Amino acid sequence: MSVKLWAAKLLVIARNENARNWFDDAQQKLAQYDNVTVLTRTTGYALHDFNLLLAVEHRQDHLPLAARNTDATRQRVHRIRANQVLLTTGSHERPLMFAHNDLPGVMLAGAVRRYLNEFAVLCGDNPVIAGNNDSIYEVARDLLQAGIKATVIDCRCGYDAADLEAAGVDVRQGFMPVSAEGKDKVTGVNIARSTLDNGEWVVSAQTETLACDVLATSGGFSPLVHLDCHTGSKPVFSEQFQAFMPACDKPNRLTAGSINGHCEWQGSVADGTHAGLMAAQAINQADQAENTQQQSQANHSEASDRPEPSSLNVAPFWVPDRKREKAFIDMQNDVKVSDIELAIEENYQSIEHIKRYTAMGFGTDQGKTGNVNGIAVAANVLKRPISEVGTTTFRPMYTPVSLGALSGEDRGLLFDPQRFTPMHASHVAKGADFEVVGQWMRPWYFPQKGEDMHAAVQRESYVARTGLAMMDASTLGKIDIQGPDAREFLNRVYTNAWLKLAPGKCRYGLMCDENGMIIDDGVTACINDQHFVMTTTTGGAASVYTHLETWLQTEWPDLNVYLTSVTDHWSTTAVVGPKARRLMEKVCDDIDFSADNFKFMDWREGTVLGVPARVMRISFSGELAYEINVQANYGRYIWDQVMDIGQEWAITPYGTETMHVLRAEKGFIIVGQDTDGSVTPYDANMGWAVKTNKDYPFIGQRAFSRSDTAREDRKQLVGLLTQDDPKKVLPEGCQLVGESDSNAMIGHVTSSYMSPILGHSIAMAVVKDGFKRMGKTIYAKPLSGEVIPLTVGSSIFYDEAKEKTDGEV
Amino acid sequence: MAKFETALEQENLQALSGDVTAEEWRDYGYVALRVRPATEGVSDALQSLNIELPDTLQMTGSLDSRLVKWISPDEFLVTLPLAEKDDFVKQAEEAFAGIFAAVVDNSGGYSLLKFSGSQYPELMAKLCLYDLKRNFPKGKVISTFLGKAPAILYRVDDDSLMCMVRWSFAAYAWQALTHASEGMDWQPA
Numbered sequence: 001m002s003v004k005l006w007a008a009k010l011l012v013i014a015r016n017e018n019a020r021n022w023f024d025d026a027q028q029k030l031a032q033y034d035n036v037t038v039l040t041r042t043t044g045y046a047l048h049d050f051n052l053l054l055a056v057e058h059r060q061d062h063l064p065l066a067a068r069n070t071d072a073t074r075q076r077v078h079r080i081r082a083n084q085v086l087l088t089t090g091s092h093e094r095p096l097m098f099a100h101n102d103l104p105g106v107m108l109a110g111a112v113r114r115y116l117n118e119f120a121v122l123c124g125d126n127p128v129i130a131g132n133n134d135s136i137y138e139v140a141r142d143l144l145q146a147g148i149k150a151t152v153i154d155c156r157c158g159y160d161a162a163d164l165e166a167a168g169v170d171v172r173q174g175f176m177p178v179s180a181e182g183k184d185k186v187t188g189v190n191i192a193r194s195t196l197d198n199g200e201w202v203v204s205a206q207t208e209t210l211a212c213d214v215l216a217t218s219g220g221f222s223p224l225v226h227l228d229c230h231t232g233s234k235p236v237f238s239e240q241f242q243a244f245m246p247a248c249d250k251p252n253r254l255t256a257g258s259i260n261g262h263c264e265w266q267g268s269v270a271d272g273t274h275a276g277l278m279a280a281q282a283i284n285q286a287d288q289a290e291n292t293q294q295q296s297q298a299n300h301s302e303a304s305d306r307p308e309p310s311s312l313n314v315a316p317f318w319v320p321d322r323k324r325e326k327a328f329i330d331m332q333n334d335v336k337v338s339d340i341e342l343a344i345e346e347n348y349q350s351i352e353h354i355k356r357y358t359a360m361g362f363g364t365d366q367g368k369t370g371n372v373n374g375i376a377v378a379a380n381v382l383k384r385p386i387s388e389v390g391t392t393t394f395r396p397m398y399t400p401v402s403l404g405a406l407s408g409e410d411r412g413l414l415f416d417p418q419r420f421t422p423m424h425a426s427h428v429a430k431g432a433d434f435e436v437v438g439q440w441m442r443p444w445y446f447p448q449k450g451e452d453m454h455a456a457v458q459r460e461s462y463v464a465r466t467g468l469a470m471m472d473a474s475t476l477g478k479i480d481i482q483g484p485d486a487r488e489f490l491n492r493v494y495t496n497a498w499l500k501l502a503p504g505k506c507r508y509g510l511m512c513d514e515n516g517m518i519i520d521d522g523v524t525a526c527i528n529d530q531h532f533v534m535t536t537t538t539g540g541a542a543s544v545y546t547h548l549e550t551w552l553q554t555e556w557p558d559l560n561v562y563l564t565s566v567t568d569h570w571s572t573t574a575v576v577g578p579k580a581r582r583l584m585e586k587v588c589d590d591i592d593f594s595a596d597n598f599k600f601m602d603w604r605e606g607t608v609l610g611v612p613a614r615v616m617r618i619s620f621s622g623e624l625a626y627e628i629n630v631q632a633n634y635g636r637y638i639w640d641q642v643m644d645i646g647q648e649w650a651i652t653p654y655g656t657e658t659m660h661v662l663r664a665e666k667g668f669i670i671v672g673q674d675t676d677g678s679v680t681p682y683d684a685n686m687g688w689a690v691k692t693n694k695d696y697p698f699i700g701q702r703a704f705s706r707s708d709t710a711r712e713d714r715k716q717l718v719g720l721l722t723q724d725d726p727k728k729v730l731p732e733g734c735q736l737v738g739e740s741d742s743n744a745m746i747g748h749v750t751s752s753y754m755s756p757i758l759g760h761s762i763a764m765a766v767v768k769d770g771f772k773r774m775g776k777t778i779y780a781k782p783l784s785g786e787v788i789p790l791t792v793g794s795s796i797f798y799d800e801a802k803e804k805t806d807g808e809v
Numbered sequence: 810m811a812k813f814e815t816a817l818e819q820e821n822l823q824a825l826s827g828d829v830t831a832e833e834w835r836d837y838g839y840v841a842l843r844v845r846p847a848t849e850g851v852s853d854a855l856q857s858l859n860i861e862l863p864d865t866l867q868m869t870g871s872l873d874s875r876l877v878k879w880i881s882p883d884e885f886l887v888t889l890p891l892a893e894k895d896d897f898v899k900q901a902e903e904a905f906a907g908i909f910a911a912v913v914d915n916s917g918g919y920s921l922l923k924f925s926g927s928q929y930p931e932l933m934a935k936l937c938l939y940d941l942k943r944n945f946p947k948g949k950v951i952s953t954f955l956g957k958a959p960a961i962l963y964r965v966d967d968d969s970l971m972c973m974v975r976w977s978f979a980a981y982a983w984q985a986l987t988h989a990s991e992g993m994d995w996q997p998a
Contacts, residue, residue, distance in 0.1 A: 417957045419977035482911035562843035562911035568918040568976040610811040632917030632976050637812040
């Protein structure tokens with residue numbers, strides 16, 4: 001069993017060496033146990049369902065800046081899933097409410113005492129201590145030991161303070177402070193005689209002024225019920241303690257110490273000891289029940305020897321009734337007693353409404369000091385019991401937690417996982433620059449010495465068109481589709497026809513959402529009649545898989561189809577260029593690569609360099625290309641070998657940027673770049689990939705008949721060529737207009753590159769009514785202020801006749 | 810001879826040695842089996858393959874032969890010695906012929922890690938929300954996350970933990986593990 005203690009911050013405020021001894025002794029004993037973790041400078045800030053406790057540890061904040069280790073964590077959030085939680089969160093002292101209680105020098109009595117005992121600081125030479133409970137006499141005794149005779153104002157009567165009076169301390173019982181005197185600091189306090197009549201305070205009109213330089217007040221103690229309330233428990237008002245006590249009604253949770261009303265350290269220790277034993281007993285019971293496969297719930301109410309707290313005899317709240325005098329409740333947000341009265345006059349009767357009307361508890365202390373006083377004022381004005389008024393809602397976080405602590409490890413490389421292909425190390429060795437695509441680190445381009453990105457991409461693109469090149473295509477999503485209804489499934493999720501695709505063949509598919517908008521595309525290979533492997537875009541793999549599973553499970557449960565992600569299983573080396581066949585014939589001898597026997601959009605099973613492989617003749621460049629798919633474990637081997645063997649033809653690796661240039665020259669779209677969720681296949685001029693006479697309509701088909709989708713002047717994908725400067729590359733995203741003097745946007749540039757094979761810049765764009773503008777002039781208006789005339793044309797810029805597909809024969 | 814590499818071959822797996830030992834097990838194959846257990850003919854097919862489908866969150870068999878792990882109600886993952894993988898895939902395809910089922914070789918899809926040592930539970934607790942200390946006995950299988958990487962966890966004995974992460978996430982997972990181990994006062998090997 002590992003026990004975590006959080007917020008192990010015990011303030012030894014009594015001038016009693018025994019408490020200090022107990023604390024030191026307890027620390028030493030705990031340190032001897034290997035299975036005990038003590039987190040100091042740590043505060044539990046949230047307690048969630050099933051005892052998930054969140055705590056923030058301040059690891060370095062206590063150190064001077066020069067002593068901090070900037071490489072180490074400053075704060076750390078702990079997520080603790082506790083079997084049993086023992087809340088020993090303590091209590092906060094409440095101030096008294098009286099006029100001008102915000103003057104400097106008006107302090108909590110506990111603060112005066114702590115300054116004295118912990119820091120040897122006297123807060124004043126002439127203190128007045130005012131309160132409604134027994135604790136004020138302990139403050140007076142501590143001050144007396146320090147040689148200071150305070151004046152004690154107790155609104156109650158009956159406490160035996162003979163020892164103090166015998167020592168010369170002025171003790172006034174049956175008096176209430178009604179206002180503080182002073183301008184910039186407290187100089188005196190006006191007290192009035194007070195009597196409790198049938199639960200109501202009666203305060204005399206006649207007052208007496210006592211001079212003082214510090215006014216220490218204690219209005220009772222509020223247990224810190226916050227954590228207990230985070231899971232929905234409502235605190236219960238106790239007349240005995242004049243406080244909201246923890247309900248502690250959730251399983252496997254205990255409370256101990258002053259949160260239960262204990263006011264002496266011995267009582268708190270005894271209560272903690274008892275609760276600790278109860279927790280250990282409950283854990284043992286749970287372990288036994290687990291062994292016998294029975295459910296067990298610890299019953300904390302069985303405790304018969306739970307120590308009863310000794311009472312501080314806190315008197316009921318007194319609420320000043322003079323509206324015009326400033327008696328503060330919330331010192332941070334300047335909420336006064338009169339503000340609560342005004343809120344109720346405005347008919348805000350719920351304490352939640354009163355809170356929001358007045359902003360009570362909106363400060364950084366979140367009402368820890370003043371809210372219970374505010375509730376008492378509301379109860380007094382509403383003439384309801386405090387228990388009926390209730391509390392506002394206690395929500396996490398109990399204490400401020402920095403965003404840095406919450407983000408924790410989620411920064412730098414750990415913020416978003418980076419995914420790597422099996423060939424990554426080879427790319428690094430080759431000096432690739434990388435870009436992130438859907439979490440994948442993909443080679444962007446492979447610069448040679450002295451090359452910038454533009455030069456590298458121009459070189460890579462030209463080689464892919466004229467010689468031999470290769471690229472890592474492993475990142476594409478791959479989904480294994482099997483089952484007797486696999487064909488029908490593909491027929492429904494893709495816009496084109498799939499029922500007759502033969503084994504050994506591949507087909508390009510276009511996928512739409514329910515609104516008929518393109519969401520993905522890719523090539524799917526038919527392995528056999530009931531088995532297909534679909535490829536998706538790199539960034540779309542996860543969403544497409546989810547999309548397909550959703551339709552399969554919720555709309556078409558009658559289709560017998562299984563989907564399995566095999567993205568990581570396969571690595572893909574694409575061999576591209578007119579000389580690709582020559583290389584393939586050198587690395588694989590059990591496949592016939594002749595153009596007649598291994599046609600475009602065929603795939604073959606074979607052995608490449610001794611590794612079982614699926615070789616697909618597909619192309620995203622328009623050139624002859626083969627994709628060698630092998631189990632990921634052999635991916636780097638194949639890549640490196642192809643690179644070595646390809647040196648005979650000066651093989652050139654290329655990255656995603658060159659891939660974009662090559663595909664744009666051919667007018668191939670990139671989903672998410674040339675489409676944006678508002679482009680249909682018809683908008684993309686890809687009606688050839690749509691078959692609308694299927695027995696079962698594909699996803700999105702019905703949307704094509706909607707008036708907006710069917711209209712002919714939608715934004716449509718076209719090609720653009722600059723009229724004046726063939727080297728001018730338009731900025732992607734650039735605004736397009738119909739007339740040079742117009743600012744009315746008719747579309748934007750989606751892709752734009754310099755084509756080395758054409759010696760001309762090219763651009764793809766979506767343009768309103770674009771198909772009807774073929775051959776016409778439109779204008780680009782980039783942010784530079786230029787007006788660039790453009791000719792609208794086909795988005796296929798290179799080899800429209802597809803004469804290059806077979807490469808060198 | 811074709812060179813076979815694992816996802817973490819390039820990493821220094823000794824980085825966590827000491828009170829936590831991490832090893833990557835390289836010679837295993839992974840075959841996804843998609844089938845509804847109640848489908849007619851499935852029990853005969855399973856019998857011919859000498860495997861049993863486990864109950865929810867459980868596993869059957871052993872790593873020495875075939876370890877079948879429950880992933881979802883109709884998805885199971887078989888881990889077996891790599892040398893036997895191709896034969897098993899072939900046999901399984903034959904055994905399930907005519908039955909609505911899918912046999913998918915996913916051997917390149919994962920990195921298999923074994924964690925042991927006295928402090929590995931603390932390390933895992935920093936990266937995995939699942940209660941591995943109290944709610945993860947031997948024989949249990951869960952699909953969860955290691956940091957932000959999808960992971961399949963299971964135990965084959967009481968003193969260690971097996972962890973499968975997808976190949977492409979393996980380097981991230983290793984970064985997360987090494988980062989999480991910082992400041993845990995472990996002695997280097």
